[in-house]
Amino acid sequence: MKDRLIKLGYTITEDSQFQDKQFGITPELRKQLEQLGYEAQDKKNKKIIEKLTQLIVQFPTVPILKNYLTVAYDLQGNYKKAMEVNNWTLTEHPDYLFAKINKANEYIDKKDFNKVPGILGEALEIKQLYPERDLFHFAEVTNFYSVAIRYFAAIENLELAENRLKILKQIDPNEENNKESERYLFGLRLKNTAKRWEAAAKLRITPNINRVIPQSSENAPPIFNHPEIINLYNNGIRIPQSLLRVIIQLPRQTLIEDLEKVINDSIFRYNYFKGLEFSEDTHNFVLHALLLLKEINATESLPIIFSFLSLDEKFLNFWLADHITESLWQCFYGFGKHNPGVLQGFLETPGIYTFCKLAVSGALCQLVLHNPEKREEVLHIFEKVLFKFSKASLDDNLIDSEFLGMAIGNAIDCQLHELLPIIKMLFDKRFVSLEINGDYDETESYFNTKPKYSRKKMVYTIFELYDDVLNTWHGYKEDHNDYTPSHEIPQSVTSEKIGRNDDCPCGSGKKYKKCCMK
Numbered sequence: 001m002k003d004r005l006i007k008l009g010y011t012i013t014e015d016s017q018f019q020d021k022q023f024g025i026t027p028e029l030r031k032q033l034e035q036l037g038y039e040a041q042d043k044k045n046k047k048i049i050e051k052l053t054q055l056i057v058q059f060p061t062v063p064i065l066k067n068y069l070t071v072a073y074d075l076q077g078n079y080k081k082a083m084e085v086n087n088w089t090l091t092e093h094p095d096y097l098f099a100k101i102n103k104a105n106e107y108i109d110k111k112d113f114n115k116v117p118g119i120l121g122e123a124l125e126i127k128q129l130y131p132e133r134d135l136f137h138f139a140e141v142t143n144f145y146s147v148a149i150r151y152f153a154a155i156e157n158l159e160l161a162e163n164r165l166k167i168l169k170q171i172d173p174n175e176e177n178n179k180e181s182e183r184y185l186f187g188l189r190l191k192n193t194a195k196r197w198e199a200a201a202k203l204r205i206t207p208n209i210n211r212v213i214p215q216s217s218e219n220a221p222p223i224f225n226h227p228e229i230i231n232l233y234n235n236g237i238r239i240p241q242s243l244l245r246v247i248i249q250l251p252r253q254t255l256i257e258d259l260e261k262v263i264n265d266s267i268f269r270y271n272y273f274k275g276l277e278f279s280e281d282t283h284n285f286v287l288h289a290l291l292l293l294k295e296i297n298a299t300e301s302l303p304i305i306f307s308f309l310s311l312d313e314k315f316l317n318f319w320l321a322d323h324i325t326e327s328l329w330q331c332f333y334g335f336g337k338h339n340p341g342v343l344q345g346f347l348e349t350p351g352i353y354t355f356c357k358l359a360v361s362g363a364l365c366q367l368v369l370h371n372p373e374k375r376e377e378v379l380h381i382f383e384k385v386l387f388k389f390s391k392a393s394l395d396d397n398l399i400d401s402e403f404l405g406m407a408i409g410n411a412i413d414c415q416l417h418e419l420l421p422i423i424k425m426l427f428d429k430r431f432v433s434l435e436i437n438g439d440y441d442e443t444e445s446y447f448n449t450k451p452k453y454s455r456k457k458m459v460y461t462i463f464e465l466y467d468d469v470l471n472t473w474h475g476y477k478e479d480h481n482d483y484t485p486s487h488e489i490p491q492s493v494t495s496e497k498i499g500r501n502d503d504c505p506c507g508s509g510k511k512y513k514k515c516c517m518k
Contacts, residue, residue: 009127012171014138024061033064040068043075063093070102095130097140104147108154116151124148124164142172146181153184158192161185204433205394205401207351209312216268222261225254232262232288236280237466237476239288244462248295255296260304262289266319267308274318286319287327291462294334299342302335306346309356316353322473324355332363333459340367340377347385347407350397357403358410365410369456379416382407390425405436408443413455417447 020030036055039048052069059065066089073082083106089099100119107115121129126136126144145168152161165181172178221233228250231243247255266273266286273283286308293301309316316324336343343360346352364378386407392398404426411419426432427440437443460468470476 010133011135012138012141013135016137018135018137023063024059025064026059029055029059029062036065036068040072041075045072046076048072049076060092063089063096063099066093067096067098067102070099097126097130097144100129101143101147104151108147108150111154113151113155120144120148120151124151124160138171142168142177145171149181150184153188156188156191158185158188161188203401203430205399205431206354207397207400209310209351209353211310211312211351213270213311213315214268215271218269219272221269222265224258224261226250226258229258229262232285234281235288236282236284237469238280239284239466241463241466244288244292247292252296252298256293256298256301259289259293259298260301262286263304263308267311270315270318283319287323290328290331291465294331295462297334297338299335299339302342302346305331306349309346310349310352313353316356324359327465327469328356328359329362329366330460330465332360333366336363336367337371340364340374340381344381344385347381348388348398352400354400354403354406357400358406361403361407361410365414365455366457366459368414368416369454370459375414375416378414379418382411382416382419383422386419386422386426389431390422390429399431401431401433402436404431405433408432409437412437412443412446413451415447415451420444420447 016033017025017030019025025033032055036048036052039045040052042048049069049072052065052072056062056065056069066085070082070085070089073079073085083102086099086102086106089096090103093099103119104116107113107119117124123129126141127133129144130136145164148164149161149168152158152164162185165178165185168181169178221230224230226247228243228247231239231247235243250258262285276282290305293305320328332343343364346360347357361382364381367374368378386404389398389404408419408423408426411423423432423443424440427443437446458464458468
């Protein structure tokens, strides 16, 4: 194949004959080498060892024959003999790369890690190991970097291991060929993730949520203008859509009053509902109310909604659970579609639960992705909000390092690169969690790179949202396979969602909501 110039100071070739003259490989021997390589890797071929031995006597200057003999002994289970042959190869051909690689792997197997640089060079860079050479075979380079990755993983230097893996992938983009190298890093990546979490936890800044939930002994529901509202207390996500449609058609002003009463009822009777056994049918009335207010575009109810969302994490998780991260943004998308500015004040409010604010910043991001003409308006909101954070002190109870990290992630998703100067100020003040997008340099690189995948999400009506939950969410899908949606909805290619309070499947030991969710 045509030589490939890699920007590493040398050329890579796939011409297997480029060293034939140097090693004394005759045209006749060249014709045999490919077949000999296959035979050496055949565990059942007991004759290959004798065949290679005879050829080595005939061609003593050809190190590849000795390497094949090493491979044959190893695959046939005689590791000790294989290493003896490899040591012999190194004695007679001290610069032969594959013998060096075999020796390095032997040292790693024996955990003699300090000896590896002595055989592969202190820098573990192939060009520095052979400064006189400008041309290397593809197999030389890929095998060299594979063992370098294994070595750096063994000594737990993840940075250099990742660096060599990046080079290897540039040289050989075939993912199948790089699986083994990826496996070397798997455990180290998990271990490093845990260490980073521990370090980041010490730097994390979280606002205090001090609002007191009113204590009430009231057990009876409010008196509503419309008796139809009581259906929200007796039905969960499977609420008949005909009931929802009847409620939506009620007189707007009195309907809004009733839905606001429902939200306030979740606060006043919190202790009462906590004392009841949780039921899908009796504990979803707040979610219904929020989504119905969105459905009728009741932006005048935002103060009530924001007041509800200003309560603590335990309270909010009791009522909304996974919907905080999965569904709540849909409400704010609806409320902010025509006037995004109505959402700004909540983002600037001190002492708010991280993921409630994230639902708002996520909605603003989706507004841009669905309505590009809104970009400048949303950009202006992000500028004001982030600027206020940059000028705040810890005593203001506003700074939330996790929210800032994820909100910046939203800004990346809709490519608001104009925010970079303010974002740098936030990083310089150490207000931003490094667990989300990395440090400032990494964050900047994301803004300067076109996203590989669209971050646009489906925007649902209340009917479509409930269909989606019933068809895709863990805990609904399995138990109700006979459920038929009321109408067709584009389905995600992903399988069931992971609960935000479930352990993250990456193995970090952290909750999904604070690990791979974002």
